[in-house]
Amino acid sequence: MHTIAWTASRPGFQVAHQGRCRRGARFREDAEPSGAGEAHRNGGCGMHRRALLGRDTERRTLAALVEQGAAGSGGATVITGAPGIGKSALVAEAVGAAERGGTRVITAVGVQSEEDLPCAGLHQLVHQLREGIDDLPDRQRTALLAAVGLVDEAVPDLYLVGLAALTLLTDSAAKAPLLVIVEDAHWMDRASLDVLGFVARRIESDPLVLVAVTRRLDDRLSSAGLPVLHLGPLTDEVSGEVLDAVAPGLGQQVRRRLLDEAAGNPLALTELPVALQSIGGAYALNPGPLPLTARLERTFTARVSRLPADTRAVLLLSALNGDGTMDECLAAATLMLGTTVGVGAFQAAIDAGLVEAQGTAFRHPLMRSAMHHAATAAERQAAHAALAAALQRQPDRQAWHRAAATAGPDERVARDLDSTAGRALRRGGVAAALAALRRAAELTKAPSARADRLLRAAELALESGQGDVATHLLTQARSLDLSVPDQGRAAWVSIALAEGTRGEGAATAELAELAAFRRVHTGRQQPPWRSSPSARKTPRASSCTTKTTARGSRSC
Secondary structure (H helix, E strand, C coil), rough: CCEECCCCCCCCCCEECCCCCCCEHHHHCCCCCCCCCCCCCCCCCCCCCCCCCCCHHHHHHHHHHHHHHHHHCCEEEEEECCCCHHHHHHHHHHHHHHCCCCEEHHHEEEEHHCCCCCCCCHHHHHHHHHHHHHHHHHHHHHHHHCCCCCCCCCCCCHHHHHHHHHHHHHHHHHCCCCHHHHHHHHCHHHHHHHHHHHCCCCCCCCCCCEEEEECCCHHHCCCCCCCCCEEHHHHHHHHHHHHHHCCCCCCHHHHHHHHHHCCCCHHHHHHHHHHHCCCHHHHHCCCCCCCHHHHHHHHCCCCCCCCHHHHHHHHHHHHHHHCHHHHHHHHHHHHCCCCCHHHHHHHHHCCCCCCCCCCEEECCCCCHHHHHCCCCCHHHHHHHHHHHHCCCCCCCHHHHHHHCCCCCCHHHHHHHHHHHHHHHHHHHHHHHHHHHHHHHHHHCCHHHHHEEEEEHHHHHHHHHCCHHHHHHHHHHHCCCCCCCHHHHHHHHHHHHHHHHHHHHHHHHHHHHHHHHHHHHHHHHCCCCCCCCCCHHHHHCCCCCCCECCCCCCCCC
């Protein structure tokens, strides 16, 4: 990465070009993936190069525009799409093809910190074409140099600045076809966009193409009246191809969860498997937010920092409140900030394209995870505590928020979650009960109570076919000083796991050892936990040779 400063520019004004490779082609570390699903790696700029999947129509459209420009009939287009959707990937492919055909490529990039600096974006383009400035007519040259701060003159009418920019670009294109890329146009200053719009409407007879890339089509770009090429989410089929190319061999449940959370976003499809590697696939099935890479977090939260404090608060509360209502989030925000927060707090988030018009539904599922990870631990705990206080009549949701607001062991909160698990089981919600028991165990300090909750969670994991989770929970339980009955429960879970992995013979041998253990330590033939409520969910052995059922019993 390097920085090019134009020494004649106004004080402190620099144009940063990160990771430049190929003439004028700028690839950013936080840009979208270099392919909407990349199937192989290639050299060049140290980036992953993969074939674009699911974008055939868009690729043909952009390629035709570039070829048309090289032939002398210029034009312009605006590429729109959500963060990470593959806009930069599409442009990078077109840039490569253009350069191979002899077209010169120059790039300007909108920078959030320069959004209010007039003609900051135009300055980037003028710098790359500075060799042609002296050939401009006097008035145009003075107007352009004044606009970008290179001479100490009053900036003239923007029409004259636009005319100067048009002359500079078309003169350069007369020497060699020219492709102008404007990345992150949503952060480009208004004056630069007005000038570029002026240019774009007047290049149909020149070997010049202008492509603006933006997340959303705001009034600054829509007023230019340029054609729009919109990139939507990948289809389910293509998303599956991308994920399988990036992370082959995922379990079906984990694969389905990643596909649902990515929602057709290529960056998410390529980055989520990376984020999951450190924690193992089974844990991706927990109801909490998925882990994100730093790149994903930056992509989905880049627009949040500039929002008002009450808007940031309701966004965090919406992210933590799952399918909760706007009223719940507003009530919690009022408690958290100590001042009344109204529905207007959501308007800035709606205007920024982060949530739907209804207010609490995020435009992309990963915004929820990104908001969670972008907040500090203290901010998350305060938000969860506020939500718990606002949900007085909903004991299950309240228990979860209290648990999330608790940093260390707390038996009262653990008991509340244990009760939540019981209610979930009565409704047939095995997965919800398992999650509640696991969190309850984490909050439990007493070894005996912690072991009981871990073993009950292990039994439920077996019921739902999550053998790896059951093994993990069993290992945690056995690290404690188990009572004799709990040792028997642990052995029973182990036997059920063995049945699924090593066959009936190995399980029968362990059953014989367990029976002998019970005779020595309890003097009873009947397992001591049979009369307990959890016994109904404990796997039982018999002479049947069919497989274990969802409730852990045998069926003949």
